[in-house]
Amino acid sequence: MASDSTPPADTVNTAIDSVSVLSEDSRRRMFVFIRRAGRPVTRDEAAASVGISRKLAAFHLDKLVDAGLLRARYETPGGIRKVGRRPKVYEPTDAQITVSIPERRHELLADLLLDAVLTEEADENAAQAAVRAAERRGRRMGGAARDETRPGRLGPERGLTVCERLLDEYGYEPVREAPTELRLRNCPFHPLTAKAPDLVCGMNHAFLAGYVNGLEVNGVRAVLAPEAGKCCVRLGPSDLNSPRGVQEVPHQAGT
Structure with missing residues (x-):
């Protein structure tokens, strides 16, 4: 049985903000790529998936993180330790986006x-x-x-x-x-x-x-x-x- 205090879904404004973040084509395609990867994805991989520069990819990825759709951390993909700085990797959060106006439950x-x-x-x-x-x-x-x-x-x-x-x-x-x-x-x-x-x-x-x-x-x-x-x-x-x-x-x- 679910908890007595069923966690509320995102407010309409928050959901709309998340959808708005995904309205940009490259950003949306990177988000889909990361969701389907089944593993943490580096910035270089995300950029290559849509054919844009690493710098522009970083901008879009930060937007997705700010919207709560992705989380970022520093870790070597696959658990392989290498000398030097660990790359920043991205993976999807558990956020679900539902927009309904008026709101439905x-x-x-x-x-x-x-x-x-x-x-x-x-x-x-x-x-x-x-x-x-x-x-x-x-x-x-x-x-x-x-x-x-x-x-x-x-x-x-x-x-x-x-x-x-x-x-x-x-x-x-x-x-x-x-x-x-x-x-x-x-x-x-x-x-x-x-x-x-x-x-x-x-x-x-x-x-x-x-x-x-x-x-x-x-x-x-x-x-x-x-x-x-x-x-x-x-x-x-x-x-x-x-x-x-x-x-x-x-x-x-x-x-």
Whole structure:
């Protein structure tokens, strides 16, 4: 099972910057050559692969390193030690580039569904297991964020400000429509939502409700409020008599 705090992908701006770096033809061809080499590549080899000078190759390689697409180190290729200065070699990083505007998070949805399959209990159907897995993941992420930031007691306004960080990071495009209400302008799971709205919206609702719970935000709850072209959930005022926002996820897909 994936970590409770699934590592966020690069922000849209970072991904766009990486794609922009690869827009130059020689640079892109060198990057492809290095990725396919299966071993560290020297500057001379990279230059020869596209037929440019060593100096120009160094410029392009530095751009790729700065963008996080390559890493550089000094080492003799093949492990053969020679007298003198070791050449600088380049190899690809584990960076993956995905650009989607508006942002999509299909990998999070897939991860939650896999989690549901692995933890489905005998007395529940697949949809119920998916909602439960989403709520559990959101709650643990909220708890981890609280442990990390130690924000103290969170009322509605400050609590929503903390929530905005995760929502923005995951592509929800949160907009504060009132001091204690957030409307989410983007559905990170579109267009998959249209194929199974009850399931995906139920999971989304559960994930966000769980996050609010784990973060221990008072006076705020995740509410299903579908609106064309936007996320199906908003964060708004809860029953102020409730000690910790939403204590349950009332929407259960498949029930």
